[in-house]
Amino acid sequence: xxxxxxxxxxxxxxxxxxxxxxxxxxxxxxxxxxxxxxxxxxxxxxxxxxxxxxxxxxxxxxxxxxxxxxxxxxxxxxxxxxxxxxxxxxxxxxxxxxxxxxxxxxxxxxxxxxxxxxxxxxxxxxxxxxxxxxxxxxxxxxxxxxxxxxxxxxxxxxxxxxxxxxxxxxxxxxxxxxxxxxxxxxxxxxxxxxxxxxxxxxxxxxxxxxxxxxxxxxxxxxxxxxxxxxxxxxxxxxxxxxxxxxxxxxxxxxxxxxxxxxxxxxxxxxxxxxxxxxxxxxxxxxxxxxxxxxxxxxxxxxxxxxxxxxx
Ligand SMILES: NC(=O)c1ccc[n+]([C@@H]2O[C@H](COP(=O)([O-])OP(=O)(O)OC[C@H]3O[C@@H](n4cnc5c(N)ncnc54)[C@H](O)[C@@H]3O)[C@@H](O)[C@H]2O)c1
Ligand SMILES: *[C@@H]1O[C@H](CO)[C@@H](O)[C@H](O)[C@H]1NC(C)=O
Numbered sequence: 001x002x003x004x005x006x007x008x009x010x011x012x013x014x015x016x017x018x019x020x021x022x023x024x025x026x027x028x029x030x031x032x033x034x035x036x037x038x039x040x041x042x043x044x045x046x047x048x049x050x051x052x053x054x055x056x057x058x059x060x061x062x063x064x065x066x067x068x069x070x071x072x073x074x075x076x077x078x079x080x081x082x083x084x085x086x087x088x089x090x091x092x093x094x095x096x097x098x099x100x101x102x103x104x105x106x107x108x109x110x111x112x113x114x115x116x117x118x119x120x121x122x123x124x125x126x127x128x129x130x131x132x133x134x135x136x137x138x139x140x141x142x143x144x145x146x147x148x149x150x151x152x153x154x155x156x157x158x159x160x161x162x163x164x165x166x167x168x169x170x171x172x173x174x175x176x177x178x179x180x181x182x183x184x185x186x187x188x189x190x191x192x193x194x195x196x197x198x199x200x201x202x203x204x205x206x207x208x209x210x211x212x213x214x215x216x217x218x219x220x221x222x223x224x225x226x227x228x229x230x231x232x233x234x235x236x237x238x239x240x241x242x243x244x245x246x247x248x249x250x251x252x253x254x255x256x257x258x259x260x261x262x263x264x265x266x267x268x269x270x271x272x273x274x275x276x277x278x279x280x281x282x283x284x285x286x287x288x289x290x291x292x293x294x295x296x297x298x299x300x301x302x303x304x305x306x307x308x309x310x311x
Contacts, residue, residue, distance in 0.1 A: 029262060038261035042067035047114070047121045049101055049158065050128025052079025054230035055177070057086070058253035059125065064092035066257075071114060071121065073099045074128070095119075101128050102149035104157050111161035120169065121162045123260065126155045126199075127177040131232060133304040136190040144191045151195035155202055163218075170217035173260055176203040180226045180268065183277050184292070188301030200224070207265060221259050224268040227300075228252045235305035239296025245270060 050056040052074030064087040074080035166172030182196030203222035259267040
């Protein structure tokens with residue numbers, strides 16, 4: 001039966017009211033200090049992939065300080081154990097697992113072990129990532145494939161492993177560490193950008209699904225940082241550091257943890273990126289390209305060295 005005009009008008013008025021209400025809430029949350037809106041996560045279990053280095057390790061330390069239990073995954077056992085011993089010193093309870101995130105079987109196997117130990121993962125942080133850092137035709141097939149597996153597919157398998165339990169409890173938080181390269185293409189990062197765009201799309205769709213299913217106790221956060229000085233992007237350079245600074249790893253880790261505490265859906269850093277993304281949405285292609293090239297976005301990877309890779 002067709003809805004009456006009155007019903008439609010009523011629904012539109014209701015929608016407008018809710019839009020204005022939630023817009024105001026978003027503005028208030030954006031200006032309110034973190035301490036005034038942070039959720040209490042003490043005693044919760046945080047699983048971090050790629051915890052053996054970089055921001056994965058620094059996030060682990062921050063969650064340890066917040067009295068969380070930690071489950072640390074990495075392919076690099078010694079790096080992971082180093083993170084564990086630093087967290088141990090803070091009094092945290094920490095388990096480490098050596099996992100190759102490019103293998104779905106291994107992810108499922110280790111996830112099963114975690115669950116069999118009776119652990120409920122409250123916060124899942126998909127952080128591990130790799131980069132080839134070459135122009136597309138110079139990227140080996142193996143690296144292209146691995147980049148998609150670690151930066152994107154691993155997110156599918158970890159979420160498939162731990163979301164069902166979160167759904168049952170209507171409680172949890174899934175964090176995708178993507179990149180600013182997940183929102184704009186970059187010369188020399190084609191496979192990486194593809195993997196990060198995918199991670200962004202996965203987060204957004206998952207968030208919509210959870211919202212639609214009224215799972216209001218489960219949150220997602222997608223993180224889109226510009227370069228961070230962890231070593232992963234060593235040699236990459238920014239033309240106007242005042243406009244687009246390379247981020248300090250500990251600052252970035254702190255912002256991510258704050259975003260989790262505030263149930264922030266999306267975090268881009270530095271802040272000016274929000275403006276760039278908005279401009280990208282309305283400017284035609286060629287002027288956009290010229291501006292991005294002027295800003296150095298097409299030369300970011302010219303002198304890239306990165307980490308030593310065993311291809
Ligand atoms: N560093 C940056 O400039 C930057 C910028 C934007 C986004 N990011 C993203 O942030 C995340 C963390 O980056 P980082 O700078 O801390 O890098 P990092 O290289 O310091 O740490 C990455 C960790 O992931 C682990 N890892 C790699 N492949 C793995 C695999 N197959 N299985 C299991 N673990 C694996 C590594 O051993 C390492 O400990 C990545 O997803 C990266 O793409 C980094
Ligand atoms: C593994 O971690 C150790 C300790 O942090 C580091 O020295 C080493 O370079 C890492 N190995 C690889 C292959 O990344």
